[in-house]
């Protein structure tokens with residue numbers, strides 16, 4: 001396919017913050033954007049002209065998107081595969097429906113990792129009473145996760161011993177699940193890969209992630225964040241996973257690093273990822289620029305990290321640091337810190353656990369970025385790290 005040059009219209013299914021940052025990156029390059037999203041005034045709909053307000057599986061909304069856009073991407077993995085298929089009959093859709101369908105189901109995801117010979121946590125599929133009875137005790141203590149629709153730690157139950165398993169499964173549906181062995185994590189990492197239709201692939205530097213209550217709280221990147229040899233191994237594994245899917249677009253691959261130094265792949269997200277947001281300020285090409293390039297068929301250049309960075313996720317909880325009435329956090333104080341880059345998503349109502357924005361700190365060294373981020377965390381009433 002010839003590249004779609006600036007001036008063309010790029011479509012995105014989904015109107016959340018990832019769609020917003022995609023649209024902004026596309027517009028900077030001179031593209032027109034069109035967003036399909038059920039919620040009027042959603043973060044991406046605010047920044048893109050004439051959004052299509054329709055359900056993701058509404059045939060007439062999808063038809064309008066296919067008519068207005070010359071290529072379409074998605075900003076979240078739970079868009080119905082049938083919607084992507086309908087669009088793909090008319091316009092290029094990246095990532096392709098097949099790859100998204102694998103990322104939507106932990107069973108298929110794990111089967112893919114196994115096929116790629118990338119190490120993963122020991123696990124079993126639990127889809128029936130018989131599966132439940134057959135669980136090997138070596139998987140316990142473990143984490144039971146719904147095969148579909150889990151995110152930010154939702155759809156998961158810790159299971160300490162066999163006696164807790166049936167109740168945990170019942171509490172989750174009972175829906176098809178995977179039971180994973182609970183691993184002794186040292187830390188977590190992720191790698192963002194971008195792959196073009198011609199198979200050319202680039203990646204962002206490996207980032208180190210801290211989760212709190214199942215939600216990403218903080219990401220660090222830069223010299224010293226992740227040991228060199230580990231970084232190389234994770235980058236190679238991430239490319240293998242993308243290549244095995246014949247993936248086109250931006251893919252995030254999450255990893256666990258264990259206390260004994262081994263590592264396993266955890267899961268994939270078929271889109272830019274919260275853990276890659278630092279690239280907007282610390283790299284010369286961001287994960288959203290890469291999404292635009294892979295969608296439009298433009299050349300991919302290897303992103304260069306020009307600053308160390310710490311990203312803080314800004315959850316709605318920060319609006320309640322002073323009490324039960326929501327109050328705007330002290331942004332002016334935060335922006336007085338050198339290297340602060342504030343990104344807010346245009347969500348009007350703050351709620352606990354809701355992703356309202358993120359705050360990147362860039363600096364010449366990771367220690368310096370961390371020091372500024374710690375000051376900001378104090379100003380915002382965030383738990384120290």
Ligand SMILES: Nc1ncnc2c1ncn2[C@@H]1O[C@H](COP(=O)(O)OP(=O)(O)O)[C@@H](O)[C@H]1O
Nearest residue numbers: 121143150151152153154180181182183211214
């Ligand atoms: N097998 C495991 N062993 C130890 N910790 C785990 C395991 N699986 C998940 N976790 C913890 O729970 C978090 C969320 O799990 P994950 O599978 O990534 O689901 P989600 O789709 O909600 O991101 C992980 O980032 C990690 O901190």
Ligand SMILES: [Mg+2]
Nearest residue numbers: 152254266267
């Ligand atoms: Mg995860």
